[in-house]
Amino acid sequence: MGKRMGRKALSRPADVLAPELLGKLLCRKTDQGILKFRIMETECYMGEEDTACHASKGKTERTKILYEKGGTAYVYLCYGIHALFNVVSGREGHPEAVLIRGVEGYNGPGKLTRAMEIDRTLNGEDMTVSKRLWLEDDGYRPSYLTAKRVGIDYATEEYREILWRFIAEDARYKPVR
DNA sequence: AAAGTGATCATG
DNA sequence: ATGATCACTTTG
Numbered sequence: 001m002g003k004r005m006g007r008k009a010l011s012r013p014a015d016v017l018a019p020e021l022l023g024k025l026l027c028r029k030t031d032q033g034i035l036k037f038r039i040m041e042t043e044c045y046m047g048e049e050d051t052a053c054h055a056s057k058g059k060t061e062r063t064k065i066l067y068e069k070g071g072t073a074y075v076y077l078c079y080g081i082h083a084l085f086n087v088v089s090g091r092e093g094h095p096e097a098v099l100i101r102g103v104e105g106y107n108g109p110g111k112l113t114r115a116m117e118i119d120r121t122l123n124g125e126d127m128t129v130s131k132r133l134w135l136e137d138d139g140y141r142p143s144y145l146t147a148k149r150v151g152i153d154y155a156t157e158e159y160r161e162i163l164w165r166f167i168a169e170d171a172r173y174k175p176v177r
Numbered sequence: 178a179a180a181g182t183g184a185t186c187a188t189g
Numbered sequence: 190a191t192g193a194t195c196a197c198t199t200t201g
Contacts, residue, residue, distance in 0.1 A: 061185085062186085078196065079183080080197095081183080109196070149196075
């Protein structure tokens, strides 16, 4: 059985945490029971200077969660339909997060949240203590590939090009395009 | 290739 | 109050 990840591990900078989260277990307790899925794909978003990061225009009602302590859940609605789930990371006051793009069996950030019943009621949840949503480390460390982040055409070229997407090598992900 | 969907944020 | 913009998914 895995061990819950705590504040220290989840407060690493997002570009360090994103590859480390590959192979970790995303755990969700609902009325139906406990679901655990292994994380296979992540992306990191790194502060106000990262033009792809939601906090690139500063702190707002929506983005204030990104400035919280590492280990806080950031869940927001995308395209009016999909809840997207991020793990806030880095030090408090600095907006960084890791987007979970894929877990075992579900490739796509909107699909995995639907499968695990992760919605915006979990926005702001402290995953280091939560009974509803947390991360476990059972020691599995997959090798991985890096790639450019997806769906951020609005960012400046510098930040579009950075290899801030991390894909576990044995993940059966659907290539983009 | 393109619609569908609604919160969010800047503008007036 | 209004309108553009989306860290996506599904359908044809």
